[in-house]
Amino acid sequence: MVVLGSSAEQYKSAVGRREIICVQNIARLPRSFLSLYGPGTYCRSRSKKIAALQNYLRLVKYLLPTDQSITSAFLWHPDLHAENIFVHPERPAEVLGIIDWQSSEILPLFDHARQPYFLDYDGPQSTDLEPPAFPENVDKSDPVAQAEAQALYLKMSLAALYRRLTYNNNKTLFKAMQFRQTTSFEMLLFAQNLLIDGEALYQSRCLDLEKEWTTLPGVQASGYPPFPLQFSVDEVALIDEDASGAIRGMELMQNLRQSLGELWPDKGIVRPEQYDETKRLLKQAKTELFDRLAHSETERAEWEESWPFDD
Amino acid sequence: MEKAAGIPLSRVWPGMGIKERFELVKTISEYQKAWMSISFTQYGSLYYSSDTGDTGGCDLVKGDGSVTKAQRSAVGPSTGRDFLDDGMMALELDRGPRMASYSALSEDICLRGCFRE
Numbered sequence A: 001m002v003v004l005g006s007s008a009e010q011y012k013s014a015v016g017r018r019e020i021i022c023v024q025n026i027a028r029l030p031r032s033f034l035s036l037y038g039p040g041t042y043c044r045s046r047s048k049k050i051a052a053l054q055n056y057l058r059l060v061k062y063l064l065p066t067d068q069s070i071t072s073a074f075l076w077h078p079d080l081h082a083e084n085i086f087v088h089p090e091r092p093a094e095v096l097g098i099i100d101w102q103s104s105e106i107l108p109l110f111d112h113a114r115q116p117y118f119l120d121y122d123g124p125q126s127t128d129l130e131p132p133a134f135p136e137n138v139d140k141s142d143p144v145a146q147a148e149a150q151a152l153y154l155k156m157s158l159a160a161l162y163r164r165l166t167y168n169n170n171k172t173l174f175k176a177m178q179f180r181q182t183t184s185f186e187m188l189l190f191a192q193n194l195l196i197d198g199e200a201l202y203q204s205r206c207l208d209l210e211k212e213w214t215t216l217p218g219v220q221a222s223g224y225p226p227f228p229l230q231f232s233v234d235e236v237a238l239i240d241e242d243a244s245g246a247i248r249g250m251e252l253m254q255n256l257r258q259s260l261g262e263l264w265p266d267k268g269i270v271r272p273e274q275y276d277e278t279k280r281l282l283k284q285a286k287t288e289l290f291d292r293l294a295h296s297e298t299e300r301a302e303w304e305e306s307w308p309f310d311d
Numbered sequence B: 001m002e003k004a005a006g007i008p009l010s011r012v013w014p015g016m017g018i019k020e021r022f023e024l025v026k027t028i029s030e031y032q033k034a035w036m037s038i039s040f041t042q043y044g045s046l047y048y049s050s051d052t053g054d055t056g057g058c059d060l061v062k063g064d065g066s067v068t069k070a071q072r073s074a075v076g077p078s079t080g081r082d083f084l085d086d087g088m089m090a091l092e093l094d095r096g097p098r099m100a101s102y103s104a105l106s107e108d109i110c111l112r113g114c115f116r117e
Helices: A002-025 A046-063 A143-169 A171-179 A183-191 A199-215 A217-221 A233-263 A272-293 A297-306 B009-015 B018-035 B107-115
Strands: A073-075 A085-087 A095-098 A106-108 B038-040 B045-048 B058-062 B067-070 B073-076
Touching: A002 A046, A002 A183, A046 A183, A046 A199, A046 A217, A085 B009, A085 B018, A095 B018, A143 A171, A143 B018, A183 A199, A199 A217, A199 A233, A233 A272, A272 A297, B058 B073
Parallel strands: none
Antiparallel strands: A073 A106, A073 B038, A085 A095, B038 B058, B045 B073, B058 B067
């Protein structure tokens, strides 16, 4: 059965090579909406992205699941959110159709095995099979807080019911969902988007991985090979510096997001009636940020260059 | 392509109680189970074979490991957004398809599958 694993490995290696080719050939690195990069945070570069991807390629065969049943190729809907599911107007539990199949892929099951998007919520995440406990510390005299707690509890319960249902009726899918909770899967997943973002933290995760190396199932199944990555003292220092810079950049973006509240352009998109106000606020935030962060004309120009929003 | 019947779930979801919501979750869960009743021997995206120029069709693997041929369908290059967004559509990339691992197969089929690439 060892032979079988090699096709999933070839596929996942191809993903890494795809990212490298994109990083090398794309005219301009895509903007990131996760982090604000510039002098004082972290400076992105093609070479840093490629270094992270090369580490991914060295690790990939040890990151794959050892259970073949969850690497089988299935056709799946990639985006099950509430705009894509069509239901009966009078009997809304009755599904009449699902749209938006054009980017469907036939992929290893573990790549698909995410909770359907329409079950997602903001709040504490869980992988438990048991129903969540109702939050205790809610102000009983505050009807708004009560309603919010009730709504969150409903969402958390529904997600738990989905997990329980999958566990009972579809063990293979449940196993694939469990694999997604592992370090191995995270190291596979985060590499898939390094063209856009994440190389600094990926390198930092690579450094940390050495400590848990022998706990990875793929490493155990391969007879405990030595950790395949090596970092010089200088490289370690640089990776640490880049990671803290990237985290500062993420915090800046997070603050910006909070300051815009409802007007935040998620994935770069806003409602037409909010467009002008969002633009005004972003422009204002930009001026304030640059005044605070740029210490010279050169740095200001670099920030200007990397600012992800249009004026 | 055909016009989808019904209304988007997003319009009624906020007004649905937990029982109704759970009914819907059950339906989607059943769909996922149905999607898993057939696996493929390649990773990629699904096409009509007449659109790919590959008239050989594609292999479908059932849960018991038996393989049948679907003449009308073919697995072709990936149409996933990881291959298209952010200017990637314009780049020359290996978009597959490529051999998949498939379990529950007898050894000879598995070896034949692996040597084909």
